[in-house]
Amino acid sequence: MGIAVGLASAYIIKKLYFGRHSTDREIAIMILMAYFSYMIAELLYLSGILTVFFCGIVMSHYTWHNVTESSKVTTRHMFATLSFIAETFIFLYVGMDALDLDKWSRSDVTVATSAGLSATLVALVLIGRAAFVFPLSAFANLISRAPDTKISIRQQLIIWWAGLMRGAVSIALAYNKFTAISSINATMITSTIIVVLFSTVVFGLLTKPLVLWLLPPHLRSTDDSEPSSPKESDFYPDIQVPLLVNGEPNGAALMQNNASRQVGPVTSLRMLLRARSSSVHHFWRRFDDAYMRPVFGGRGFVPTIHEVSSEAALEAAQH
Numbered sequence: 001m002g003i004a005v006g007l008a009s010a011y012i013i014k015k016l017y018f019g020r021h022s023t024d025r026e027i028a029i030m031i032l033m034a035y036f037s038y039m040i041a042e043l044l045y046l047s048g049i050l051t052v053f054f055c056g057i058v059m060s061h062y063t064w065h066n067v068t069e070s071s072k073v074t075t076r077h078m079f080a081t082l083s084f085i086a087e088t089f090i091f092l093y094v095g096m097d098a099l100d101l102d103k104w105s106r107s108d109v110t111v112a113t114s115a116g117l118s119a120t121l122v123a124l125v126l127i128g129r130a131a132f133v134f135p136l137s138a139f140a141n142l143i144s145r146a147p148d149t150k151i152s153i154r155q156q157l158i159i160w161w162a163g164l165m166r167g168a169v170s171i172a173l174a175y176n177k178f179t180a181i182s183s184i185n186a187t188m189i190t191s192t193i194i195v196v197l198f199s200t201v202v203f204g205l206l207t208k209p210l211v212l213w214l215l216p217p218h219l220r221s222t223d224d225s226e227p228s229s230p231k232e233s234d235f236y237p238d239i240q241v242p243l244l245v246n247g248e249p250n251g252a253a254l255m256q257n258n259a260s261r262q263v264g265p266v267t268s269l270r271m272l273l274r275a276r277s278s279s280v281h282h283f284w285r286r287f288d289d290a291y292m293r294p295v296f297g298g299r300g301f302v303p304t305i306h307e308v309s310s311e312a313a314l315e316a317a318q319h
Contacts, residue, residue, distance in 0.1 A: 002037050002051040006058025009033035010296040014066045027075055030059060033120040049169065066297040090168040093175070098193050106186040114187070118194040125164060125199070133160045154214040161210055166192075166199045 013026055030138060034055050041051035097103060107114070134156055141150045144203075151159075174192040178185035292298070 001039060001046070002054030002056075003058050005033055005037035005040070005051075006055040006063065007296055009055075009059055010062035010066060010298075013063055014295075014297040019238060021068065023068060023071045023074060025079070026071040030063060030067070030075060032225050062293070062296040062298045065299050071168065087168045094171055094193055094196060097189065098197065103186050104190055106181070106183055108183045109187055114191065114194070117187070117191050118198070121195045122198060125166065125195070129160055129163050134164070154216075158211060158214060161172050161203070161207065164199055164203045166196045170196055 009029055013029055034052055037055040038048040039053040042050040064075070067075070107118070137151045137156045137159070144150050170192055174189050178188045288298075
């Protein structure tokens with residue numbers, strides 16, 4: 001549902017006249033269509049968060065590239081500001097509810113029961129996070145061909161720990177689910193507040209020491225107080241291997257120079273996405289460039305290394 005609404009917004013802005021060449025209309029369509037996907041999901045008793053999440057993915061891939069430059073700048077800062085304000089208000093509600101004595105007194109459970117319930121929720125968060133991080137990492141390592149791309153156990157622990165902090169989404173879901181005034185709903189909201197505060201403070205404070213402890217020795221500073229700034233090659237030692245042509249670095253340099261003239265600064269990730277690949281992503285790029293982008297718009301076609309090399313050889317022959 002989110003994908004369908006996102007594609008509809010891209011088609012409206014790209015093809016229909018009333019949605020083009022007007023910053024106000026373009027921004028209004030993007031906001032209203034994203035909210036429209038959320039409202040449809042809520043009316044059908046589905047997950048509005050997942051719907052608007054996938055709608056945002058599609059809109060960032062197609063819709064955002066169809067608007068004018070002023071609309072791009074405006075939407076980028078506007079959505080970031082609205083997100084920051086919304087999250088701030090959520091945590092303000094958390095702070096006010098944490099000091100709301102009536103809500104705590106409305107919960108008729110004892111202190112021991114409340115502590116046990118909150119501890120159970122924290123344990124479920126730990127188990128639930130580990131239940132998909134470690135199996136998926138093992139599956140990724142199983143199908144990975146290059147040994148340098150495998151996810152180490154230290155990296156898996158950091159990925160697992162980084163997702164333990166509960167925040168605005170948990171509070172919003174608790175408020176949305178337990179709205180009626182009752183002792184059970186008050187208990188669930190207060191337990192959620194405890195989990196959010198505990199995970200944010202405790203897990204958040206322990207994140208930096210955990211990362212320092214899990215860092216390889218050659219990436220630590222001498223006094224172990226601050227991590228040294230690792231080079232990109234420490235994490236991606238073969239980042240330019242897919243960019244070589246017949247084992248020579250000329251293809252990578254040629255491709256970087258050609259891409260920098262077209263789309264500005266080239267990052268390692270952007271260079272990697274331009275490389276020829278036999279993965280599923282490669283076939284999706286071909287399908288996207290051939291069928292989806294001509295209809296729904298998006299970033300222009302990105303040539304492969306061999307196409308860039310052929311184009312450069314043709315230009316050299318002409319000169």
